Amino acid sequence: QEASSLLPVAALVDAFKGSPLPAGLRVLDAAAAPGGKTTALASWVASAGGVVVANEPNASRSKALVDNLLRTGSMPWVAVTQLDARQCGSRWPEEFDAVLLDAPCSGESLTRRGEPISERWDQAQEKISALAHLQQKLVSSAFEALRPGGVMVYSTCTLNIHENEGVVAFLEETYKDAVERMPLLELPGTERMQTPDGYLRCWPQLSDTQ
Structure with missing residues (x-):
């Protein structure tokens, strides 16, 4: 995984900057494999005697996750x-101080690895719509696992708005005043990633990363 894959963790950690971490900090990594983000989160919570719940439903990916954590x-x-x-939301309602959802996606940014652009960017709209629908369910569940006043970061490794801004808009429309967007302007190293509407977009051609 590239350095950009840790940007969601950096955003989550930055949200807690300036105040002591809650004792016994509980963090949910809702789609954790292969484990790079989980490892970074574990290092963060250790000082507070906290725990990361690393969730990965796929058996083979879960094994890879455990191997990396070990x-x-x-x-x-x-x-x-x-x-x-x-x-997650129904199993662990309002259980977590922080939630990271790096959602399954169409992976358009992976063209930087040399995969043909046509195989990513010419995907049927039906596939992207189906993924966005899944992401809406995932982000709702993740949000419901978050305690009031907690912090959630949503991220993908794709470029289209349906799987990114569209999913955040769905969350805001569904949960109304329960959702408060946090500013990311002071997150170090993200100056070229800032968008006018408050998101971070890591364009491969600008940041030499996914």
Whole structure:
């Protein structure tokens, strides 16, 4: 994974800057494999005696996640689960101080790896619409697992607005005043990623990353 994959973790950590971390900090990584973000989150919560619940429903990806956590020595601060992430909110209502949802997506930014652009950008609209619908369910579930006053970061590795801004708009429309957008203007190193409407967009051609 590239350095940009840790940007969502940096945004989450930055949201807690300036105040002591809650004792026993509880963080949900709702779609955790292969584990790079989980490892970074574990390092963060360790100082507060916290725990990261790393959720990955796919059995083979969950094994890779555990292998990576063992390799990096992160397991003392991580509990691994295999729940369908659409059920996180009903299983753990308002349980977490922070939630990271790096959602399954169409992966348009992966063209930087050399994959043909046509295979990513010419995807049928039906596929993108289906993914956006899934992401809406995932983001709703993740939000319902968040305690009042908690912080959630939503991210993807794709470029179209349907799977990004569109999903955030859905969350805001669904939960109204319960959602408050947090500014990202002071997040170090993101000056070229800032958008006028308050999002971060990591364009491959500008940042030399996915």
